[in-house]
Amino acid sequence: MFRKAKNKAENAVESTDITDVKPKKEKVPMDKEKKKKIRRRVIAGVLAVLVAAFFVRNSLMAKNAAPMVTTVAVTTGDVEQILSTGGTVKSDEIRTYFAPLSVEVGEVMVSTGDTVKKGEVMLTFDEKALAEEKQAAEYKMASNEGGYESSVHKNSEYIADLSEANRNLAVLEQQIADNENLLKEINKKIEDKKAGWSYNGAALQASILEQQKRITDEKQRLEERHAWEAEQQLDSDDEEKKEKDEAAKAQIAYDEEVLLNLQEQAQYNAYEEQNNKEIRDLQRQANEVEELIASYKEYKSEMKSQKATSESGVLDAGGKAKLEADTALEKLTNQEKLDAIAEVENGLKADFGGVVTELEAIAGQPPTESGKLVTIESTEKVYVRLSVSKYDLEKIAVGQKADINIAGKTYEGTVSKIDGMATQNNSGAMVVGVDVNIDNPDDSIFLGVEAKVYVHMAKAEGVITVPLEVINSDRDGDFVYVEENGVVAKKRITTGIASDSVSEVKEGLAEGDNVIMANGMEFEDGTVVTAMPMP
Numbered sequence: 282m283f284r285k286a287k288n289k290a291e292n293a294v295e296s297t298d299i300t301d302v303k304p305k306k307e308k309v310p311m312d313k314e315k316k317k318k319i320r321r322r323v324i325a326g327v328l329a330v331l332v333a334a335f336f337v338r339n340s341l342m343a344k345n346a347a348p349m350v351t352t353v354a355v356t357t358g359d360v361e362q363i364l365s366t367g368g369t370v371k372s373d374e375i376r377t378y379f380a381p382l383s384v385e386v387g388e389v390m391v392s393t394g395d396t397v398k399k400g401e402v403m404l405t406f407d408e409k410a411l412a413e414e415k416q417a418a419e420y421k422m423a424s425n426e427g428g429y430e431s432s433v434h435k436n437s438e439y440i441a442d443l444s445e446a447n448r449n450l451a452v453l454e455q456q457i458a459d460n461e462n463l464l465k466e467i468n469k470k471i472e473d474k475k476a477g478w479s480y481n482g483a484a485l486q487a488s489i490l491e492q493q494k495r496i497t498d499e500k501q502r503l504e505e506r507h508a509w510e511a512e513q514q515l516d517s518d519d520e521e522k523k524e525k526d527e528a529a530k531a532q533i534a535y536d537e538e539v540l541l542n543l544q545e546q547a548q549y550n551a552y553e554e555q556n557n558k559e560i561r562d563l564q565r566q567a568n569e570v571e572e573l574i575a576s577y578k579e580y581k582s583e584m585k586s587q588k589a590t591s592e593s594g595v596l597d598a599g600g601k602a603k604l605e606a607d608t609a610l611e612k613l614t615n616q617e618k619l620d621a622i623a624e625v626e627n628g629l630k631a632d633f634g635g636v637v638t639e640l641e642a643i644a645g646q647p648p649t650e651s652g653k654l655v656t657i658e659s660t661e662k663v664y665v666r667l668s669v670s671k672y673d674l675e676k677i678a679v680g681q682k683a684d685i686n687i688a689g690k691t692y693e694g695t696v697s698k699i700d701g702m703a704t705q706n707n708s709g710a711m712v713v714g715v716d717v718n719i720d721n722p723d724d725s726i727f728l729g730v731e732a733k734v735y736v737h738m739a740k741a742e743g744v745i746t747v748p749l750e751v752i753n754s755d756r757d758g759d760f761v762y763v764e765e766n767g768v769v770a771k772k773r774i775t776t777g778i779a780s781d782s783v784s785e786v787k788e789g790l791a792e793g794d795n796v797i798m799a800n801g802m803e804f805e806d807g808t809v810v811t812a813m814p815m816p
Contacts (some may be wrong), residue, residue, distance in 0.1 A: 283340055286317070286729050290788065294296065294593055295334050296381070300410065310484075320393075321344075323331070334805070340407050342381050347619075347767070347809040347810050347811045348534060348808075348810050348811065349466045349763075349810070349811045349812075349813055350764065350797045350798070350799075350811070350812055350813065351770075351798040351812075351813050351814075351815055352764050352795040352797055352798070352812045352813065352814050352815065353747070353751065353795070353798060353799070353814070353815045354395065354793060354794070354795055355745060355746075355747055355749060355790050355791065355793060355794040355795075355796060355815065356462045356745075356792060356793055357743055357744065357745060357746070357792050358743075358744070358746045358783070359740065359741065359742045359743065359744075360740070360741045360746055360778055360779065360780050360783055360784070360785045361737065361739070361740040361741075361778075361780055362676065362737075362738045362739040362740070362779060363735050363736065363737055363738065363780065364669070364673050364677060364734075364735070364738055364777040365733070365734075365735050365737040365781075366667055366668075366669070366733075366734055366736075367667075367731055367732065367733055367734065367736055368418060368665040368666050368667040368668070368686060368731070368732050368733070369665065369730070369731060370664075370665055370719075370726060370727065370728055370729060370730050370731075370732050371486055371663065371664055371665070371666050371667050371728065371729075372458065372632065372635065372636075372658035372659050372660065372662065372663055372728055373662035373663060373718070374635075374658070374659035374661070374662045375588065375638075375657075375658065375659070376632055376633070376657055376659075377639070377653060377655075377656040378403075378629055378653075378654045378655050378656070378657075379648075379651075379652040379653055379654060380572055380647075380648035380652045380654055381618070381621030382414050382618065382621065382622070383415060383555050383647050383648060383652075384406045384407060384410040384411055384648075385407040385410050385641060385645065385646065385647050386405075386406060386407070386645065386646060386647070386648065386654075387404070387405035387406050387407050387408070387644065387645075388404060388644055389403075389404045389640070389642050389643070389644045390402055390403055390404060390405075390628075390648075390665060391403045391404070391640065391655065392454045392637065392640065393472050393637055393638065393639065393640045393778055394636065394637060394638075394639075395545050395634050395636070395637045396634070396660070397411055397631045397634065397635060397636075397637060397657060398631065398634050399631055399632065399633050399634050400630050400631065401630060401631050402627070402628035402630055403628070403629050403630065403631060403637070403655055403657075404628065404629050404644075404654065404655065405625075405628040405629070406625055406628075406629075407676070408626075411625070411626060413617070413620055414622060414654060415619060415622050416700065418564040418615045418618045418619050418622075419615075419619070421611070421615050422611075422612055422615045422616070425607070425608055425611045425612060425615075425698060428608075429604060429608045430604070431449060432596065432604055432743055435594060435596075435757045436594060436596035436600075437591075438592075438594070439591040439592075439594035439595040440595060442587055442590070442591040443587075443588060443589075443591035443592060443595055444588040445584075445587070446584045446585070446588035447588065449580075449584045450581065450584050450585065450588065450793065453577055453580060453581040453584065454581070455550075457577045457578060457581065458551055460573055460574045460577070461574060462568060463570055463761050464571060464574065464721045466567050466572045467563055467567045467570065468567060470563050471560055471564060471567065472632070473555065474559060474560050474562065475554065475565070478550060478553055478554035478557065479554060480498060481550050482547060482550045482551060482713065485543055485546055485547040485550055486547060489540065489543045489544060489547060489812055491774050492536060492539055492540040492543055493540060495536055495539055496536045496540060497533060499529065499533050499536065500533060503526070503529045503530070504527070504534070506529075510516060517742055526568050527722060529797045532760070534562045556741060566696070567628060572699060574741070582650075589616075594718055605744065614801070622733050625669070629654065629655070631657055633657075633659050633661060634659065634660060634661055635657040635659040635660050635661070636657060636658050636660060636728055637655060637656070637657055638656050638657065638728075639653070639655065639656035640654075640655050640656075641654060641655070647813040658728055660722065660724070660726055660728065661722060662722075663718075663719045663722050663728070664697060664716045664717055664718045665685055665694065665716070665717045665719065665732045665734055666714060666715075666721060667714070667715040667716075667717060667718060668712040668714060668733060669699075669711055669712060669713050669714075669715050670710065670713075670714075671711065671713075672704075673738075674699075674713050676738045676739065677696060677715060677738055678696065678699075678738075679696050679697065679699060681695070681696045681699065681736055681737060681738055682694070682695060682696075682736075682737050683695065683696065683717050683734055683735060683736040683737065684720060684734070684735040684736075684737075685717065685732050685733070685734050685735075686733040686734075687725075687726060687730060687732045688725070688727070688729075688730065689734075692719050692720070692721055692722065692726075693719075693720045693721050694717045694718060694719050694720055695717065695718050695720055696716070696717050696718075696732065696736060697716050697717065697718040698715070698716040699713065699715050699716075700715070701715075701755060717736065736748070738778075739778045740778075741777060741778055741785050744777065744785045745785065745787075745790055745791070745792060746784065746785060746789075747761065747783065747784060747785065747790065747796055748783055748784075748798075749779065749781075749782060749783060749784055750798060750800075751796045751797065751798055751799065752774070752776065752784060753799060754771065757777055758772070758773060758775075759774050759775070760772060760774060760789075761774055761789075761790070761796045762796065762797040762804050763790075763794050763795060763797065763798050764795045764796075764797055764810060764812040765795075767809055767810060767811070768807055768808065768809055768810070769797065769804040769806065769807065769808040769809075769810055770791065770806060771804070771806050772789050773788030773789055773792055774786050774788060775787045775788035777790060777810050795812060795814065797810075797812075798815075
């Protein structure tokens with residue numbers, strides 16, 4: 282009770298909105314005498330509260346005896362974890378029969394929902410129509426064999442053309458490859474020549490720019506010197522000044538002559554880059570080789586066409602094998618048709634015992650567009666389809682045994698399949714489909730009915746067990762309250778498998794311990810109680 286009160290107080294403090302807190306007033310210093318008076322009053326008040334609490338506690342203890350609790354002794358026993366759920370009985374073998382040919386249905390002996398035995402006739406076909414279909418298939422087989430003999434005699438006239446085409450194609454392939462390699466070499470030479478002239482042009486342009494900058498710098502220095510001399514009012518007839526001017530002008534003139542020479546070289550290089558005789562000769566050679574390659578390819582195309590035409594007529598090993606295969610396939614198709622007719626001449630029979638779940642055949646009419654006649658579902662191979670939640674999924678496994686109750690009769694079963702994907706049921710919950718095979722089916726089983734299934738998921742023998750009601754949980758895990766010599770002790774436990782009434786305890790308890798049926802109550806360690814063992 283004290284813990285709950287404390288939690289409520291803490292929650293109340295945590296939920297207080299900071300906007301509801303009023304700003305504090307500025308504190309005023311208090312004199313020492315006033316502080317001493319307040320301190321004495323606080324101490325006196327605390328002592329009074331402690332004394333009152335002492336007398337109240339003694340009074341309560343005198344009036345109230347220790348609370349009574351019900352206890353149950355920890356025992357050793359067996360625990361079996363069983364999944365109890367419901368499912369639908371389904372067939373594990375379904376067969377839909379289609380019409381072997383479009384022949385009018387004679388008589389239909391079954392209806393939807395009827396049970397049939399293996400070998401039982403479900404329907405028949407019109408006898409006259411079957412006889413006509415059989416004769417037509419036999420004629421087609423004879424015609425197919427005659428066509429094979431005729432095709433074998435037509436291949437000789439194509440042999441010469443095919444031989445010529447194969448011989449010329451080999452030569453043309455080599456000539457084309459040789460000239461394409463030659464063309465690559467010529468183009469490489471052209472690119473190298475052009476790259477050389479392009480490099481020279483770039484180098485000349487760089488030199489021209491450098492020479493122009495040099496001339497500009499020299500002229501600027503000359504002008505700056507003249508300006509300085511004028512500022513200093515030096516004698517313009519000074520011999521040393523004249524010599525410097527003449528030397529600077531001579532250098533500028535020389536550099537301008539060098540610049541002109543570089544510009545002439547750049548113009549010549551640009552001309553050669555576009556009109557070099559050696560490059561033009563190489564380009565002419567390249568064009569001639571390209572034309573030669575084009576003529577070879579054109580002739581190659583003619584030979585390929587001749588070869589294709591010849592191959593389509595010549596019965597070489599592959600062509601003959603294809604002809605033989607086509608003939609054999611046509612024969613097989615007609616033979617399958619004859620076999621299908623023979624199979625239903627005495628009526629369409631069930632391959633296994635089961636129930637007719639679909640029927641589209643109508644007496645006196647040809648089959649439907651899909652050719653579907655009848656569908657039967659086996660009652661010899663059946664299973665129950667379950668929907669398992671995520672809480673039970675980790676406990677169920679293929680191979681586990683089960684008891685299956687159908688209409689008051691019990692059958693043995695085995696978990697045979699667990700789906701790899703969850704689906705949403707009608708309630709919106711995600712569930713996983715599980716198949717439980719019925720190991721001993723009989724004639725009393727009806728498809729589509731509800732079945733009660735008890736899957737034996739796990740079992741532990743000779744283990745410590747406690748009733749499920751005594752187990753409590755919090756954020757740290759499971760625990761129980763134990764009565765020891767009239768005092769409550771809270772013990773952490775590790776649980777194992779559980780049935781619908783008891784749970785295995787792997788750690789935390791020993792046989793003979795008295796656990797308290799708390800029924801939602803909370804106790805503190807050391808609480809004094811009066812124990813009432815359950816009978």
